[in-house]
Amino acid sequence: MSDDAAKAWAKWHEGRVETVTAPYGPLTLTGTHWLADYPEGRIPAVPGRWRETAGGVRLTATEADGLALDAEPFTGETDLAPDSGPPARARLAAGARHLVVIRREGAHAVRVFDPDAEARRTFLGIEATPYDPSYVLPGRFRAYGEERSVLVENADGHRRGLDLGGELVLERDGAEHRLQVAVDADTGALWAVFADVTSSLTSYRFRFLRPGAPAADGSITVDLNRVLLPPCAFAGHFICPFPPPGNTLPFEVAAGERRLKAALAPVI
Secondary structure, eight states: OOHHHHHHHHHHHHHHHHHHTSTTSGGGEEEEEEGGGOTTSOBTTBOSEEEEOSSSEEEEEOGGGOEEETTEEOOEEEEEOOOOSOGGGOSEEETTEEEEEEEETTEEEEEEEOTTOHHHHTOOOEEEEOOOGGGEEEEEEEEEEEEEEEEEEBTTSOEEEEEEEEEEEEEETTEEEEEEEEEOTTTOOEEEEEBOTTBTTTBOSOEEEEEEOOOTTSEEEEEGGGOBOOGGGTOTTOOOBOOOTTOBOSSOOOOEEEEEOOOOOOOO
């Protein structure tokens, strides 16, 4: 085993823990409120009056709502576009909570990130398998030529479209395995949601793989030591997509982030 590779993995894992435990990290999401569910514009426990417009969301607030926009007290009416930055830099706040507008398939929602969320206060860590060089695999990317979309179940029980740009071919123990992947339009980086033999047993029910961008010839090194837990593993208010058909690997990915650490039951 390469000491440098193992040290780099340990640093990556430490960085991941810092990210998820940050004041506005995934552990702090306490609600995703779809505006279509509140036609009168009032969302319980979320200040202000909200409604969808042709281009985004319109917020109306009074002094009693206690809202701040761009770090200044806000009253009146304003139109908000979906937030493109991280929750920590959200434009809208209610005290310590940050309010984030999102859009999915034409529908808008308001997310609430609370640094005092119970999930953050009770977090015990991420169960992750130490670096194993046997999970660093050669791969190659094959683009479809045009983007495809497939309907998949999401963690909130709804089916939504998942855009896919090609397939990632992995080689392990002399056999080839394929995963359908999305491709970032700006960077060319690949992303896959997948399951494997350990899913729902010794690992979370599905995980994410982000191997980066392939070379010009499609070749790419896939390090399964860096598979990630999806955001919905940290807070149930995320709407993570489940793996598309065929994205279940027929071998154990006993590597990377596996599941959240849980408190041990007391011995009686």
